[in-house]
Amino acid sequence: MNAAATVQQPSYTVRGFGIIKRLGSGATATVYEACTEKNEVVALKVVMRDRNTYMRELRVLKEMRHDRIVKLFRSEENESYRKTGPFLIVMELEPWGSLSGLVLWGSEAAQCMRDVAIALQYIHRKGYIHGDIKPANLLRDGCGRIKVCDFGCCKKIATDDDTVFRRPQGTPAFMSPEAYRGHGGTTACDVWSLAATIFCVVRGHPPFMGQNLVEKIMYGAPDSHRSAPVVCCEEESNLAHLVNWGLSKPARDRPSVDDVLHHPWMANAEDLRARDAACHLFSPSSSEAGSNVSAHSNSIESSTHIGVVPSMSPSIFLAKYTVV
Numbered sequence: 001m002n003a004a005a006t007v008q009q010p011s012y013t014v015r016g017f018g019i020i021k022r023l024g025s026g027a028t029a030t031v032y033e034a035c036t037e038k039n040e041v042v043a044l045k046v047v048m049r050d051r052n053t054y055m056r057e058l059r060v061l062k063e064m065r066h067d068r069i070v071k072l073f074r075s076e077e078n079e080s081y082r083k084t085g086p087f088l089i090v091m092e093l094e095p096w097g098s099l100s101g102l103v104l105w106g107s108e109a110a111q112c113m114r115d116v117a118i119a120l121q122y123i124h125r126k127g128y129i130h131g132d133i134k135p136a137n138l139l140r141d142g143c144g145r146i147k148v149c150d151f152g153c154c155k156k157i158a159t160d161d162d163t164v165f166r167r168p169q170g171t172p173a174f175m176s177p178e179a180y181r182g183h184g185g186t187t188a189c190d191v192w193s194l195a196a197t198i199f200c201v202v203r204g205h206p207p208f209m210g211q212n213l214v215e216k217i218m219y220g221a222p223d224s225h226r227s228a229p230v231v232c233c234e235e236e237s238n239l240a241h242l243v244n245w246g247l248s249k250p251a252r253d254r255p256s257v258d259d260v261l262h263h264p265w266m267a268n269a270e271d272l273r274a275r276d277a278a279c280h281l282f283s284p285s286s287s288e289a290g291s292n293v294s295a296h297s298n299s300i301e302s303s304t305h306i307g308v309v310p311s312m313s314p315s316i317f318l319a320k321y322t323v324v
């Protein structure tokens, strides 16, 4: 496959981008698979109204250069001068979608969550917290690796004397207790969300399942009596330990991202380099091709990047694209 193999015809255009299909949407935006005038295939995020969120996301994405973080292709410079939406963000397309609704097993779960921890380590070192780690913001690339997206809730790490009450931001099912109270400016908030995400991808639902926002907030409230979730069976004791540690109510009791990366559940996961090597060496005709996120099944010969439809096994390829 090469760039000449094109995707479905766009059904309409948004400021010069041909819209092929909707990939997903959230509170502030809708993301589309789109093509440019040069027939490059991209992810186009259309932020309808919230200019502040848009500007923040754009500013942060420009700073992020890491292979576990979705790439910003183009910041439509003119966008910054617009007073009203929609505002556009042009990103690399991750055609395998997010982890939302998926259940992962064993070392595959550990590898994917390790990718997220690596991305968080980078984000924290840059002086930011992501603020909205959850399965829907974790995209799968063609090699079975994870890329973090959606920096709309990202903020600078609060300084020690920064006790200002901020408007709570994030997704209730994955938010730390202190984030509910408007003190969501520390890296420990991301660690809570990561632990809740780990629970969710191995169990298929978030750890605290309030029926509505009020119940979810009560679950997270510091004086509620709910105990940390137990993820347990004998062979999963490492997993249970990490999740329960990450979901410690007092932020100071939680591990750092470095601790998470060194935790046996992640550190003992199958060697990632083997997976990376498999990604490059994978033969598109291999009979191991499949449609989950395992190391061998989603491998492609080259990374997905602008203008190039990924070269991959025909069965996987056809599931996502109409080749003309």
Ligand SMILES: Nc1ncnc2c1ncn2[C@@H]1O[C@H](COP(=O)(O)OP(=O)(O)OP(=O)(O)O)[C@@H](O)[C@H]1O
Binding pocket: 023, 024, 025, 026, 027, 028, 029, 030, 031, 043, 045, 070, 091, 092, 093, 094, 095, 097, 098, 132, 136, 137, 139, 149, 150, 151, 152
């Ligand atoms: N680069 C991409 N490639 C493929 N799919 C993407 C990409 N970026 C986002 N998506 C899909 O679009 C969905 C919504 O994107 P995003 O989370 O950025 O929107 P949002 O409005 O900021 O969401 P939220 O309300 O969670 O903040 C994601 O869950 C994901 O499924």
